[in-house]
Amino acid sequence: MHHHKLAIFASGSGSNAEQIIKYFSGHPQVQVIAVFTNKPQAGVIDRAEKLGVPVVVFDRSQLYDQGTVLQELQHRGIDAVILAGFLWLVPGSIIEQFPHKMLNIHPALLPKYGGAGMYGMHVHRAVLSAGETESGITIHEVNEEFDKGKIVFQATCAIEAQETPDSLVQKVHDLEHLHYPRVIEEWLLPP
Numbered sequence: 001m002h003h004h005k006l007a008i009f010a011s012g013s014g015s016n017a018e019q020i021i022k023y024f025s026g027h028p029q030v031q032v033i034a035v036f037t038n039k040p041q042a043g044v045i046d047r048a049e050k051l052g053v054p055v056v057v058f059d060r061s062q063l064y065d066q067g068t069v070l071q072e073l074q075h076r077g078i079d080a081v082i083l084a085g086f087l088w089l090v091p092g093s094i095i096e097q098f099p100h101k102m103l104n105i106h107p108a109l110l111p112k113y114g115g116a117g118m119y120g121m122h123v124h125r126a127v128l129s130a131g132e133t134e135s136g137i138t139i140h141e142v143n144e145e146f147d148k149g150k151i152v153f154q155a156t157c158a159i160e161a162q163e164t165p166d167s168l169v170q171k172v173h174d175l176e177h178l179h180y181p182r183v184i185e186e187w188l189l190p191p
Contacts, residue, residue: 004188005033007078009086012120014044016084016105016176021051023181030188033076036069038088063091070094082184083142087119092144100150102142103187105180107172109154110138114147124165124172134158135168137175139183153183 006024010017017035024030035048036056045055062068070093073081083090083104095102106114108123113135118126127135136156141149155178157171 002029004030004080005076005078006030006080006082006184007034007036007073007076008032008082008084009036009090010042010044010084011037011039011087012042012044012085014042014047014084015173016180017044018047018051019177020082020084020181020184021048021053023185025051027185030185033078034072036072038063038086044085060088063088067093070097073097080188081142084180089144089146090142095142095144100141103152103184104140104142104147104149105176106138106140106147107135107169107176108138109134109136109156110140110147110151114138116146118147121165121169124168128159128163128165128168132159135172137172137179139180152187153179155179 008017008020021032024032032053034054034056035044036058037044038058040057048055056072058069079101081098081102108127113123113126134156136154138151139153140151143149155175157175
């Protein structure tokens with residue numbers, strides 16, 4: 001039986017990372033080996049350490065120039081990479097090592113509201129100012145362009161008349177936490 005070893009990349013508070021770590025805790029075939037972050041103060045560090053998952057902090061040069069991050073992934077035997085609120089573009093050298101083995105979650109319904117600069121509250125403000133009646137999440141494979149990889153899963157939520165960016169972000173977070181861990185499992189372990 002193949003054991004999948006996951007690395008989670010996150011830049012922020014790490015609520016999605018925490019849900020994923022908890023979901024796979026004690027899983028017979030999937031293990032979260034490490035959390036990688038580009039922010040030494042990121043909330044995800046505390047969450048991961050409390051759950052006993054090692055954290056690798058790296059800077060721009062270690063990711064893009066020195067190849068340190070790729071070496072860490074290889075050294076730990078990682079075979080799939082999960083992006084959970086990671087804000088930098090993943091370099092081609094890493095994407096090449098994980099063909100169809102890297103997943104990202106985007107807080108809108110791609111192909112709309114994707115691309116550079118479309119992250120976090122920027123997305124929710126754009127969706128609301130466009131007068132959309134629904135938003136949601138897109139889970140997709142990662143390629144060398146922001147938000148352009150093959151779509152694996154989408155879920156939607158309604159936008160109410162009184163919706164604000166703060167209320168919408170909460171709805172979208174709920175969808176992320178509900179679906180992301182399960183979709184990762186189905187993507188890694190197709191029936």
